Ligand code: SF4
């Protein structure tokens with residue numbers, strides 16, 4: 001009893017996010033995820049504070065913890081000063097450390113996020129850059145976005161002299177020294193190891209699911225598949 | 232709570248000497264807004280602001296997608312603070328709400344858990360040889376504009392007034408969750424009555440629309456947009472807001488956060504293409520502005536120099552109401568003045584020809 005709770009308590013976000021929940025449900029009332037998914041932050045906080053290992057393990061392997069949008073709308077409203085969004089962050093981190101995230105459809109998407117956002121940070125110094133918002137993967141970005149991407153140098157060039165080049169300005173290229181510092185930070189603080197953990201468990205799961213490892217096909221599967229069992 | 236209760240949540244905003252941190256989302260979707268912010272602060276207001284080519288993303292989108300660990304983002308943020316101190320600045324201003332939320336959260340975490348600050352210092356030193364000082368003042372870039380709003384009003388070339396009717400323009404303001412929901416005391420007006428954009432709108436002649444879902448999230452939800460399979464979440468929440476504001480017939484939406492500006496613009500396009508619904512007047516979309524664009528229009532900047540052609544929903548109906556003189560043929564020109572062709576027309580753009588026609592009539 002309490003093994004997972006103790007692991008969660010090593011995360012300051014759990015210390016900050018959970019004191020004593022009185023199950024009032026105010027967080028659920030304001031939660032944008034609760035309006036979309038079969039999701040109830042009150043219940044999550046309640047399960048965690050019960051400290052029962054089996055129930056927490058079930059949570060760590062479920063789709064449920066991946067529904068939250070981390071908007072933190074719950075934070076200023078909780079009458080007990082809890083932050084269910086922080087509790088979710090701690091649960092998601094532990095789920096990935098233990099490899100449990102691959103047991104759910106929404107959890108498996110972490111590979112897509114690691115590759116789309118995480119790898120882009122190491123490559124460019126930014127979470128996103130225009131050319132990785134590809135119109136074919138982002139139809140919702142509309143016709144103007146396609147026009148921008150088709151003419152990127154001409155359009156961004158109106159606002160920045162540094163588009164894709166070193167120097168000050170929007171979308172400047174980060175220098176090698178800057179990127180080197182970012183890489184070292186990721187290495188020393190465990191960011192790289194965390195990325196590797198996501199890749200490692202995803203690769204095992206992908207093979208179990210009949211892919212040749214966590215390849216491009218598996219990436220597209222986790223990025224696009226929706227079983228529609230979440231509502 | 233009274234309407235004036237925003238005054239309980241005042242924050243100190245530095246008057247001059249800013250270290251500027253760009254935003255991944257804003258520089259991608261609104262590079263003109265970042266440029267005009269620097270022009271307004273540096274040129275129009277005559278303040279000192281430093282655009283440092285050395286800083287990176289705060290990695291906040293990676294952090295809120297749960298792929299970047301807490302210790303990692305703390306150290307990246309510490310590096311930004313180190314760059315600020317090395318450049319001789321103490322006032323940090325961030326162009327992004329996600330980043331602003333990250334900076335406020337991490338500073339508070341270091342207060343509460345000093346051992347984490349210590350560990351971050353060690354990590355940063357080991358990785359980069361740098362040392363950092365925490366900012367004396369932390370502001371979102373909208374706080375800076377808010378702080379100078381009366382000076383901007385005095386220099387205004389145009390007001391937020393409908394020149395056809397003489398009435399104030401009706402404005403929906405959207406704050407962005409991480410501005411004040413994480414630390415209400417760090418945002419002007421707190422989380423219940425955020426006043427940062429409302430203050431600008433009121434000082435510049437417009438009128439704020441109060442509608443039921445005013446405080447609801449735009450629906451970004453990080454992984455809920457970034458992964459294609461989850462985008463139903465994102466569009467559902469924007470849809471909820473748009474349905475709620477439409478009966479009040481807003482003339483435009485202004486956003487604090489670059490992500491929210493982009494979503495409220497792009498999801499209008501998607502909703503229109505999916506089910507034929509448009510929310511603006513004249514059967515088109517509601518124009519969505521950044522506060523830099525709004526300030527830029529007030530100060531007399533050209534809309535295409537502000538980058539407003541990068542929006543999906545056309546802004547011309549608003550420009551016409553405000554009496555902005557603009558060259559409709561300059562909208563689709565590139566850096567070299569060459570015509571780039573037009574984007575394919577979409578349902579939210581249905582009034583574009585009409586807008587151009589009206590402008591040429593006025594002349
Ligand atoms: S609002 Fe706070 S006390 Fe109420 S159910 Fe949610 S976490 Fe528990």
Ligand code: SF4
Nearest residue numbers: 031068069072074085
């Ligand atoms: S942070 Fe998560 S749990 Fe809290 S309101 Fe937002 S979506 Fe809901």
